[in-house]
Amino acid sequence: xTSDVVGxxxxxxxxxxxxxxxxxxxxxxxxxxxxxxxPVRGENWLRLAEARHALKDYPAALQAYERVADLGVRPLGSxxxxxxxxxxxxxxxxxxxxxxxxxxxxxDRKQATEALGEALSKGFRDLDRAREDDLWESLRENARxxxxxxxxxxxxxxxxxxxxxDLRLLAREIKRRAYAPFAEVSEQDFDRAVGxxxxxxxxxxxxxxxxxxxxxxxxxxxGHAFINQPEDNQQLARALPVEFYLFAEGLFVTxxxxxxxxxxxxxxxxxxxxxxxxxxAALDPVISRDNEQEAAFKAPxxxxxxxxxxxxxxxxxxxxxxxxxxxxDGSSGEVTVDPMPAKPGRSYxxxxxxxxxxxxxxxxxxxxxxNRDLAYWFNYxxxxxxxxFQFNGVEDHPAEPFDMFCDRLFxxxxxxxxxxxxxxxxxxxxxxxxxxxPLLHHLIGCRTINRRGALFVIIGRLTFSAAQNTVTAIExxxxxxxxxxxxxxxxxxxxxxxxFELPYSKVTANVADLYWQTSWPGDHRPWIAPEIYTPPTFxxxxxxxxxxxxxxxxxHEHLPGS
Numbered sequence: 001x002t003s004d005v006v007g008x009x010x011x012x013x014x015x016x017x018x019x020x021x022x023x024x025x026x027x028x029x030x031x032x033x034x035x036x037x038x039p040v041r042g043e044n045w046l047r048l049a050e051a052r053h054a055l056k057d058y059p060a061a062l063q064a065y066e067r068v069a070d071l072g073v074r075p076l077g078s079x080x081x082x083x084x085x086x087x088x089x090x091x092x093x094x095x096x097x098x099x100x101x102x103x104x105x106x107x108d109r110k111q112a113t114e115a116l117g118e119a120l121s122k123g124f125r126d127l128d129r130a131r132e133d134d135l136w137e138s139l140r141e142n143a144r145x146x147x148x149x150x151x152x153x154x155x156x157x158x159x160x161x162x163x164x165x166d167l168r169l170l171a172r173e174i175k176r177r178a179y180a181p182f183a184e185v186s187e188q189d190f191d192r193a194v195g196x197x198x199x200x201x202x203x204x205x206x207x208x209x210x211x212x213x214x215x216x217x218x219x220x221x222x223g224h225a226f227i228n229q230p231e232d233n234q235q236l237a238r239a240l241p242v243e244f245y246l247f248a249e250g251l252f253v254t255x256x257x258x259x260x261x262x263x264x265x266x267x268x269x270x271x272x273x274x275x276x277x278x279x280x281a282a283l284d285p286v287i288s289r290d291n292e293q294e295a296a297f298k299a300p301x302x303x304x305x306x307x308x309x310x311x312x313x314x315x316x317x318x319x320x321x322x323x324x325x326x327x328x329d330g331s332s333g334e335v336t337v338d339p340m341p342a343k344p345g346r347s348y349x350x351x352x353x354x355x356x357x358x359x360x361x362x363x364x365x366x367x368x369x370x371n372r373d374l375a376y377w378f379n380y381x382x383x384x385x386x387x388x389f390q391f392n393g394v395e396d397h398p399a400e401p402f403d404m405f406c407d408r409l410f411x412x413x414x415x416x417x418x419x420x421x422x423x424x425x426x427x428x429x430x431x432x433x434x435x436x437x438p439l440l441h442h443l444i445g446c447r448t449i450n451r452r453g454a455l456f457v458i459i460g461r462l463t464f465s466a467a468q469n470t471v472t473a474i475e476x477x478x479x480x481x482x483x484x485x486x487x488x489x490x491x492x493x494x495x496x497x498x499x500f501e502l503p504y505s506k507v508t509a510n511v512a513d514l515y516w517q518t519s520w521p522g523d524h525r526p527w528i529a530p531e532i533y534t535p536p537t538f539x540x541x542x543x544x545x546x547x548x549x550x551x552x553x554x555x556h557e558h559l560p561g562s
């Protein structure tokens with residue numbers, strides 16, 4: 001028996017090596033031996049199918065892919081996943097698409113078309129890949145294939161016809177992709193809303209049509225759903241050169257371009273002559289969210305987008321916005337702000353050249369406002385015998401992947417016998433959930449930290465997506481005490497970012513197709529709530545104070561239930 005196991009493992013290792021080197025003939029032979037010895041593991045059949053497909057042995061590849069469809073495979077990036085990271089997510093829709101490709105490779109046009117329809121019905125994601133795949137070249141003139149793959153010649157379409165074409169595709173993809181498209185509205189009501197928007201298109205501006213599309217996404221209960229303007233449409237991308245943040249005391253400017261530095265620290269009372277509360281209420285129907293905390297984060301960002309405020313009838317002129325403000329010195333006034341083109345690419349937390357209020361204050365900024373452009377970093381506070389770890393993004397840094405960083409972090413904790421650890425995820429909007437496993441394993445195994453009163457997690461409205469999955473797992477598996485304000489997502493939520501482009505307008509849309517059940521099935525909470533509630537206040541922010549850290553540093557008394 002031992003020799004059989006050793007022999008199997010050797011063949012498995014050789015098969016993986018040959019696949020990695022794209023030596024497909026040898027790989028196929030080896031994977032055949034692997035599946036003979038272990039026919040119940042879907043990953044083995046997937047690697048065999050890939051090798052056969054690369055050899056254009058479509059009948060044999062089809063047979064292997066059909067076994068994969070029966071057995072399933074582990075998600076990419078999960079521990080133990082036995083296939084390359086560049087392989088597309090092997091969902092049922094993806095496997096069904098590969099089966100369709102085998103039929104196309106065999107020249108069976110009818111079966112290939114039927115199988116492609118099956119793949120789409122199972123949620124196949126990447127229409128662009130199918131449009132470009134050489135196997136479908138002979139079928140691209142087939143009317144049904146063109147319809148399924150949304151192959152649309154927009155050159156001859158009028159403006160109204162183009163937008164209507166985009167709307168039909170968006171509606172189709174919402175129905176096809178969304179995890180629960182009719183959980184909050186019936187399909188009949190959804191179709192009615194699509195029809196209403198379709199009829200109104202001739203009298204609407206581009207921004208108003210996009211607003212209508214956003215409203216279609218709102219009932220999905222999907223905080224990852226979005227509609228974004230085309231990358232080259234600077235008119236729609238223009239934004240006020242300030243950052244707004246909603247504190248307990250109201251809406252304030254926390255950062256600004258040099259042209260608007262006089263607004264730093266000002267409270268915004270009105271926009272376009274309307275009270276901020278009225279403007280926020282008008283934005284509510286167009287903001288997709290997992291909960292109201294996420295909306296509290298998204299709404300201030302949308303307030304900067306003058307084209308959409310104008311489309312909603314909140315501004316008279318899309319080229320400027322008049323703000324009624326209360327300045328830090330207590331005086332009030334009106335300031336007219338001109339929008340600026342949005343700079344391409346990621347600029348986090350602020351565009352280059354902007355100044356943040358906390359950098360203008362006489363005292364140094366608190367830890368949570370430093371190094372926000374880094375995905376992760378930590379600092380040791382010897383006076384408090386505490387390690388502060390700020391976790392801003394679930395991604396790998398090129399200089400030190402996250403698993404290696406976690407090893408170093410916990411080696412430091414062990415070496416210094418640190419009594420407490422603070423994990424600050426209040427600015428963490430997500431990334432790749434699978435990367436967080438090393439952190440969770442270290443936390444579970446570290447007796448010094450995994451005990452009541454030694455582990456604190458600071459959460460907030462931007463704690464979202466993969467960061468939400470992380471804190472949900474930490475809540476489930478450790479003795480952590482949560483501090484701050486509620487998270488921006490649910491313990492169990494719908495989410496995934498797989499955007500697609502609408503052919504005429506070049507608008508980018510996203511509809512999530514996965515349900516992340518990181519907590520128990522009966523957990524219907526709208527968020528993870530802190531045990532120590534320290535909501536953000538402008539009073540503390542304007543003094544470079546951090547109430548969350550202050551509460552943690554003051555937590556020395558171990559009272560019953562605390």
